[in-house]
Amino acid sequence: MLGPPGVGKGTQAERIASEFGIAHISTGDMFREAVAAGTELGKTAREYMAAGALVPDEIVVGMVEERLGRDDTRKGFLLDGFPRTIAQAEALERLLQTLGRPVTAVVDLRADEELLITRLSGRRVCASCGATYHVQNKPPKQDGVCDVCGGEVRQREDDRPEAIRERLREYAAKTAALTEHYSRLELLESIDASGTPEEVFGLVSEALIRRAGVGTHQVAG
Numbered sequence: 446m447l448g449p450p451g452v453g454k455g456t457q458a459e460r461i462a463s464e465f466g467i468a469h470i471s472t473g474d475m476f477r478e479a480v481a482a483g484t485e486l487g488k489t490a491r492e493y494m495a496a497g498a499l500v501p502d503e504i505v506v507g508m509v510e511e512r513l514g515r516d517d518t519r520k521g522f523l524l525d526g527f528p529r530t531i532a533q534a535e536a537l538e539r540l541l542q543t544l545g546r547p548v549t550a551v552v553d554l555r556a557d558e559e560l561l562i563t564r565l566s567g568r569r570v571c572a573s574c575g576a577t578y579h580v581q582n583k584p585p586k587q588d589g590v591c592d593v594c595g596g597e598v599r600q601r602e603d604d605r606p607e608a609i610r611e612r613l614r615e616y617a618a619k620t621a622a623l624t625e626h627y628s629r630l631e632l633l634e635s636i637d638a639s640g641t642p643e644e645v646f647g648l649v650s651e652a653l654i655r656r657a658g659v660g661t662h663q664v665a666g
């Protein structure tokens with residue numbers, strides 16, 4: 446599954462995984478867990494991240510391979526946050542070919558830039574406990590005060606409109622090659638994600654059912 450910041454990718458990924466009974470594989474979460482648990486993988490990943498470097502493809506692919514060996518992926522799986530580059534996409538294709546479990550669809554969630562900016566710039570975060578709020582959808586009960594811990598609720602620097610524009614530009618530049626790649630392979634499902642989460646879920650479900658039928662598909666991105 447592909448999608449820019451603010452498009453609701455995490456929400457959709459969780460819902461799809463739970464309703465279709467497939468595994469939600471978030472490489473970002475896996476790294477954070479590995480780092481927190483202090484595993485070998487976590488230590489290696491932490492060294493790269495501390496040096497400001499990207500974790501090499503073979504490490505990420507190895508981690509995905511290990512993850513695909515678990516039982517909860519038998520009915521299918523959804524990849525969230527991976528692949529990010531053509532090299533990763535090709536490594537993934539080789540791996541899935543070996544496993545005999547090819548990608549059946551690449552869901553690309555899309556929304557107008559101004560809508561994404563509106564959504565993201567409304568986000569507020571508690572400076573003490575990290576609880577997240579949104580000025581429209583989920584404001585704290587008392588303006589500027591965290592419901593959970595009473596800490597100060599404020600806007601993060603990178604949630605300001607100019608910073609968001611920059612993040613969206615970066616995302617578009619990085620993923621253009623990837624969407625072209627999957628479009629050539631006729632795997633790409635571009636979904637209009639400007640509606641409510643319910644509407645977007647409906648569109649994604651339709652696309653997946655059309656592609657593969659319930660419970661037998663695998664989704665990469």
Ligand SMILES: [Zn+2]
Binds near residue numbers: 571
């Ligand atoms: Zn708080």
